Amino acid sequence: MTEEQIHQKYMRAAIAEAHQAQLLGEVPIGAVIVHDGKIIACGHNMREKFQDVTYHAEMLAIMEACAAMGSWRLEECDLYVTLEPCIMCSGAIVNARIKNVYYGAKDPKAGAVDSLYHLLNDQRLNHQVHVESGILGTQCSQMLKDFFRAIRKRKKLARKKRRARG
């Protein structure tokens, strides 16, 4: 397998996680963590289900990876995530000293890796992360677009029904 094929393989696993989130009615974002060629942790957004603000895909994957490695240091680990991490998740990635981050779609409103900040490459911090973006990017962003389009459609329909009733 080429390096690109390997990245796509792990991103497909992250996309499968995102689908799990979607089945729960959550914004479809998924992540996996890879160590030594193996997926050691995975996570999908479950903020609404558990009403916990920290339950982002990356955070859940990082917590699981810490348990799997028996260490809060994930120095030889790579994170694959379908959407550009937010500030909280970027902070956790730096704190955990994750080596490489590969993400799919950019998040212009809240992304803290390339969009609003470059938190994974701040030389003032004690760790910097190698970042590659756009891995299966179209697929990752299409999934989100479809999700939000469906929500808008449902809301429009509900408004129409209310108007028809009243």
Place this chain on the structure above:
Amino acid sequence: MTEEQIHQKYMRAAIAEAHQAQLLGEVPIGAVIVHDGKIIACGHNMREKFQDVTYHAEMLAIMEACAAMGSWRLEECDLYVTLEPCIMCSGAIVNARIKNVYYGAKDPKAGAVDSLYHLLNDQRLNHQVHVESGILGTQCSQMLKDFFRAIRKRKKLARKKRRARG
């Protein structure tokens, strides 16, 4: 009670949490979350004990507050924490839409509220937080200084012993 006395009361509760961390051999950082005049959640740093990178005082308090409120939105909640929050915790604070943050000591190396970044007051994000710093600041920073001084002393002693042995 004056407003200052109220802030000091809650910061003393955060300091008590920090002492709990210290008893576990953890860096002494503590936090409490207040809603409607009551402490609804608390947390102290337990990163080493659980080998989980997300177990910062603020994160544990935020998770507990979400459970207490039954919501990931902590809009009417205030956070008191002995040390300036890092990037991860600042991200969680913004995501949770916490109203006010009161912290004790500045963290020039990793603080993301005033020192390295001003993440709680970024107009591009969908929430900004009112921040006050220096609440019982001397006490909060002295506790950390004492902790690190004791660690350095233990390390120096260990080196001396090794040299004497060999």
